[in-house]
Structures are given as structure tokens and as C-alpha cells.
Amino acid sequence: MNFKKDSLYAHPVESPEGFQFDSAVTAVFPDMIQRSVPGYRSIISAIGLLAGRFAQANSLCYDLGCSLGAATLAMRHQIEAHDCRIIAVDNSEAMIERFKKILANDTSPIEVETRCEDIRDTRLENASVVVLNFTLQFIPIEDRSEFLRNIYQALLPGGILILSEKLKFDDPRQQQLQTEMHHAFKKAQGYSDLEISQKRTALENVLIPETFSCHQQRLLKAGFNSAEVWFQYFNFASIIALK
Ligand SMILES: C[S@@+](CC[C@H](N)C(=O)[O-])C[C@H]1O[C@@H](n2cnc3c(N)ncnc32)[C@H](O)[C@@H]1O
Ligand SMILES: O=C(O)C(=O)C[C@]1(C(=O)O)C=C[C@@H](O)C=C1
Numbered sequence: 001m002n003f004k005k006d007s008l009y010a011h012p013v014e015s016p017e018g019f020q021f022d023s024a025v026t027a028v029f030p031d032m033i034q035r036s037v038p039g040y041r042s043i044i045s046a047i048g049l050l051a052g053r054f055a056q057a058n059s060l061c062y063d064l065g066c067s068l069g070a071a072t073l074a075m076r077h078q079i080e081a082h083d084c085r086i087i088a089v090d091n092s093e094a095m096i097e098r099f100k101k102i103l104a105n106d107t108s109p110i111e112v113e114t115r116c117e118d119i120r121d122t123r124l125e126n127a128s129v130v131v132l133n134f135t136l137q138f139i140p141i142e143d144r145s146e147f148l149r150n151i152y153q154a155l156l157p158g159g160i161l162i163l164s165e166k167l168k169f170d171d172p173r174q175q176q177l178q179t180e181m182h183h184a185f186k187k188a189q190g191y192s193d194l195e196i197s198q199k200r201t202a203l204e205n206v207l208i209p210e211t212f213s214c215h216q217q218r219l220l221k222a223g224f225n226s227a228e229v230w231f232q233y234f235n236f237a238s239i240i241a242l243k
Helices: 023-036 040-054 070-076 093-104 141-154 172-188 193-203 212-222
Strands: 060-064 085-090 112-116 127-133 155-166 226-233 236-242
Touching: 023 040, 023 093, 040 070, 040 127, 040 155, 040 226, 040 236, 060 070, 070 085, 070 127, 085 093, 093 112, 127 141, 141 155, 141 212, 155 212, 172 193, 212 226, 212 236
Parallel strands: 060 085, 060 127, 085 112, 127 155
Antiparallel strands: 155 236, 226 236
């Protein structure tokens, strides 16, 4: 599949619009996310490994906010449980259409169903693995608790939720340092100061990060037995929540 290098914010824009997962972002997405999220590739590989361990026979695995299905493909190649299906959901038509083409070139006995819909409306059931890889941060804060309660209810005993998010920090020095180090990471990946600052503006009020303790408390309140960070690289972390 042909993907372009991300240069969406390389030229000055007068008033950058709010960030959207439209066709322009879709066309550069693999490059964009890899150069923007420290540790992205490691997280994707580990999601595959975790699915290999947690996927149960005759159950469903959900990839919610799947974009181009990187987590789905990683899971698909690690799951050995019988009669396990993956349901991959995204409300960006551009992402889902592109993902369908990627899927057509990927062979595996594990069936994948793609759905273009809002993940808050997705009927969740009989789940052994649920993945929210950098997706919850785009859901309005007031909807997050109910959404996570629904995920918890849909999970089978022994089920897992893998929740990856950009984090915020209560301590202002940590907040500043981690933000600056994330920007240093982006610069090391070839983004210019202009690209970094224009994307930052575009993401304001669109990507809403919270602290780890806020995520942990919400997960425990939703019913999960435990919720811990298994990976963190600057202000990007991935959490395992167990039922
Ligand atoms: C950062 S991307 C996720 C990356 C992807 N999970 C991966 O591992 O490559 C966030 C995705 O969530 C989707 N999204 C955001 N809000 C959504 C919603 N309410 N319903 C469905 N998808 C949503 C966006 O369209 C976008 O594709
Ligand atoms: O916070 C940033 O600067 C980002 O670019 C992060 C982020 C994300 O976490 O989803 C935002 C949008 C793109 O999907 C890729 C990465």
C-alpha cells in the first residue's frame, strides 16, 4: 500500500482547523503516528502478544478507533484461539475504506469485521480482548465513564482492556518537561518547529489528555480489578486493565 510522508503542517496556515481523521490524514497516517507517538511500534507488537495470550475461543476481540487497523493486524497474526473474530470500528470513512483495502491483502484464518460507526454506539458483547489504542483521548470526557462501563460489562471473566493514551501530569514541571521531550522526539523524527506547533494548535480541544491516576480511578470505578501502566515513553502510555 502506498503511503505518503506526513507534511500536512509543513507550511504556515492562517488559522489551523481542528484536527480531523479525514482523507488527507488517512493518506499519511502510518508515517504520522509512527513519528508522533513515541513507542508506537512497540505498543502495536505488544498488543499482538497480549491478544495471543488473552483471546478466548468463541469470543470477540474489539479494536475501537482502529484507523488503518495496525492493532487488528497485530492481533490477527498472534491469536490462536478457535472461532475468535475481530471487530474493528472507526467513524472515519476514509480510514475504514483504506483499511478494507489493506485487509484484502492480508491473509489469516482470523475473520475481521470492519464497521464505520461511532464507538460509543457499538454493541459490545462476548469480548475477551478490547483495544483502545490512542482513541479514548478523542471521546468527550463526559462520555468516558459510561463508555468504559459498557466495555467492562461486555468483557468475559479473564478479559483484558488495553488502553493507550497521551497523558497529562498534575505537577507543572513534569507537564512541561514531558511535553518538551515529546516535541524533542518529534524533532528527532524530522518534524520542524512549525509542524509541531501547528499540529499542537490543531489538536487543542480535540485530543483531551488526562492523568494516569484519573484513568486508573475511572477504570476501577467501571469495575476493573486492576489497571496498571505496562509501557510509557514520555507522555504516551499504555495501560492494561483486567477484569
Ligand atoms: C490516533 S487514531 C487510533 C490509532 C489506531 N488505534 C492505531 O493503533 O493505529 C484515533 C482513531 O479514533 C477514531 N475515532 C475518534 N473518535 C471516534 C469515535 N467516537 N468513534 C469511532 N472512532 C473514533 C479516529 O477516526 C481515528 O481513526
Ligand atoms: O500529541 C501529538 O502531538 C500527536 O501527534 C498525537 C497523536 C495521537 O496521539 O493520536 C495525534 C494525532 C495523530 O493521530 C497521531 C498522533
